[in-house]
Amino acid sequence: MLHSSDIVAPDKRTPGVAKIDPVIFPVLDKLYARRIQRLSTQADALGENGEYFRFLVHLVQAQQQYIAQNPLGPDEAATVRTLLDQKRDHAHLQASLLNIPYWQAAYTALVGQVAPILPSTVGDKLTALSADKEQLAHTATHLLHLDYPQVDAGVSVVLWAALSTCWAQAVSLGQTQDLPPSTTQSAHCPCCNAPPVASLVLGGAREGLRYLQCSLCEARWHRVRAVCVDCSSSGQIEHWTLDDAKSAIQIETCGDCTTYIKTFRLDYDPELEAVADDLGSLSLDAAIETEGFKRVGLNPFSFPV
Ligand SMILES: [Zn+2]
Ligand SMILES: [Zn+2]
Incomplete structure (x- = not known):
């Protein structure tokens, strides 16, 4: 594996014992860097037709910048992790999401970065959602319940990216190999x-x-x-x-x-x-x-x- 890999090397403290890690947690900065690089390569290869890949490069750069400037704190990470271990109904999950400001601020920040390069109808839709926290939490709940058809496809990509910055840090901060x-x-x-x-x-x-x-x-x-x-x-x-x-x-x-x-x-x-x-x-x-x-x-x- 290359030194620049976003996949951490296995623990070598016990040589000779081939222990398989059940989970490998992400090195987010390196992961985003590799994703940006691969998206850029494809955007260049597609030339004029690479517009969507160029948009995605901006989106992942915005994710990378957001977490560098706003690392998730341990308390908020712990709150997010309480959402992970239980299946919540829509109303309960929506209410919990409304009380976690981090992913909402991440969404607003990502929209601020990508809206200017999108057609105004799409950009306006993304911006309007960031101003309506109830609707934003309602939409995020649909996505986390994997109910994709309920959500506009353009909104899904940016909102999932915002949720991902929050969830990825929360999981990494609470990392444990003691999974059932x-x-x-x-x-x-x-x-x-x-x-x-x-x-x-x-x-x-x-x-x-x-x-x-x-x-x-x-x-x-x-x-x-x-x-x-x-x-x-x-x-x-x-x-x-x-x-x-x-x-x-x-x-x-x-x-x-x-x-x-x-x-x-x-x-x-x-x-x-x-x-x-x-x-x-x-x-x-x-x-x-x-x-x-x-x-x-x-x-x-x-x-x-
Ligand atoms: Zn099968
Ligand atoms: Zn996961």
């Missing part, structure tokens, strides 16, 4: 219960281990490679690529539950970044969906409609 074993066997994040973006096969000191990357808190959690991330069956797992079998971007399908997840082979290409490179390889999704497979997981820059 069953939670790391889930298709959803054991830290915050959000869906994964994709699957990563790591290189370096964790050569060949598979982790899923959270779409919200950016944590990575371990899942063995032989099983389906959704139904845990191992009977009909297949790997697909568009070109050769050594491709660093692959699709893993499960014939038992007919789902798929994208897999980034960081052991083949450590430069890849799940969110950015997933968005740059949607032709793979289109190809596999015509075969009848349904995607597990969420790209926070491309909400399902």
Whole structure:
């Protein structure tokens, strides 16, 4: 793994003991830097058609700047973590979110950075929402309950990015490896219960281990490679690529539950970044969906409609 990697190296204090970390917590600044770099590369490659990638570069730069200038405090982090361990109904979650100023201020800051580069109708919609905290909390509750069709797609991307800055710091500040074993066997994040973006096969000191990357808190959690991330069956797992079998971007399908997840082979290409490179390889999704497979997981820059 490269020195600039956003994935922390394993603890080497006990040489010879191959302990698998159930969760790897994000180094946010490095993660954002890599995401910006990968989004920029794709924006440049697309030229005039790279407008959306250029918008995303601004958005991730705004996230990076926001957390550098406004690190989440331990008390607020603890409050956020109380929301993670229980399933709350809409009214309860909305009321709790309304009492956490951090993510609301993050949303306002991100909108301030990106609205000027957006068409005014889109920018005005984002700005109006930041002025109405009740509606903002109501909308955020829909997103956290994964009820995407209730939310305008443009709003979803910026609001999720704001929530993510808060949730990622809260999870990192409270990091613990003492998770119940069953939670790391889930298709959803054991830290915050959000869906994964994709699957990563790591290189370096964790050569060949598979982790899923959270779409919200950016944590990575371990899942063995032989099983389906959704139904845990191992009977009909297949790997697909568009070109050769050594491709660093692959699709893993499960014939038992007919789902798929994208897999980034960081052991083949450590430069890849799940969110950015997933968005740059949607032709793979289109190809596999015509075969009848349904995607597990969420790209926070491309909400399902
Ligand atoms: Zn998470
Ligand atoms: Zn399955």
